[in-house]
Amino acid sequence: MPSEPTERELQILKILWSRRQATVREIYEEMSKSLPIVQNTVQAFLRTMEEKGLVKHRVEGRTFIYQPIPQDNATKQKLVSRVLHRVFDGAIDQLVQSVLSLRQPTPEELEKLETLLREARSNTKHPEKRRERGAR
Numbered sequence: 001m002p003s004e005p006t007e008r009e010l011q012i013l014k015i016l017w018s019r020r021q022a023t024v025r026e027i028y029e030e031m032s033k034s035l036p037i038v039q040n041t042v043q044a045f046l047r048t049m050e051e052k053g054l055v056k057h058r059v060e061g062r063t064f065i066y067q068p069i070p071q072d073n074a075t076k077q078k079l080v081s082r083v084l085h086r087v088f089d090g091a092i093d094q095l096v097q098s099v100l101s102l103r104q105p106t107p108e109e110l111e112k113l114e115t116l117l118r119e120a121r122s123n124t125k126h127p128e129k130r131r132e133r134g135a136r
Contacts, residue, residue, distance in 0.1 A: 003052045012045055016068040023063055
C-alpha cells in the first residue's frame with residue numbers, strides 16, 4: 001500500500017489525477033504557476049513518490065510520463081480519516097462544524113450536503129443498502 005503523500009506530493013498527485021498522466025515538464029509548468037519551484041525539484045519529488053508507491057512511469061523516447069497509483073478518492077478518504085480520528089476523536093459533527101466555520105458553502109454545496117445527509121439517514125434506517133453499495 002502506498003504511503004501517505006506530503007503536501008507537495010499531494011499537489012503533484014492532484015495534477016496527475018486531473019490529467020491522468022503528465023511529464024515532469026508538464027507538472028513543473030503547472031506547479032510553477034502558484035509557487036517558486038524548479039523542474040529538477042519536481043523530478044526529485046517524482047522519484048521519491050515512485051519509491052513510496054504513489055506514482056509510476058513509462059518511457060517514451062527520452063521522456064518519462066508519470067501516472068498516479070492511488071486513486072484520488074482513496075487518498076482523500078485516507079487523509080480525512082486520519083484527521084477525523086486524530087483531531088476530532090471520530091466525531092463527524094465536529095469535523096463538519098470545523099469545515100463549515102472555514103467558509104460559507106455555496107448553494108450547490110449545500111444541496112450536495114443535504115443529499116448526502118438524506119442518503120446517510122436512509123443507510124442508517126436500512127443497513128442492507130449500505131452493504132449493497134459497498135459490494136459494488
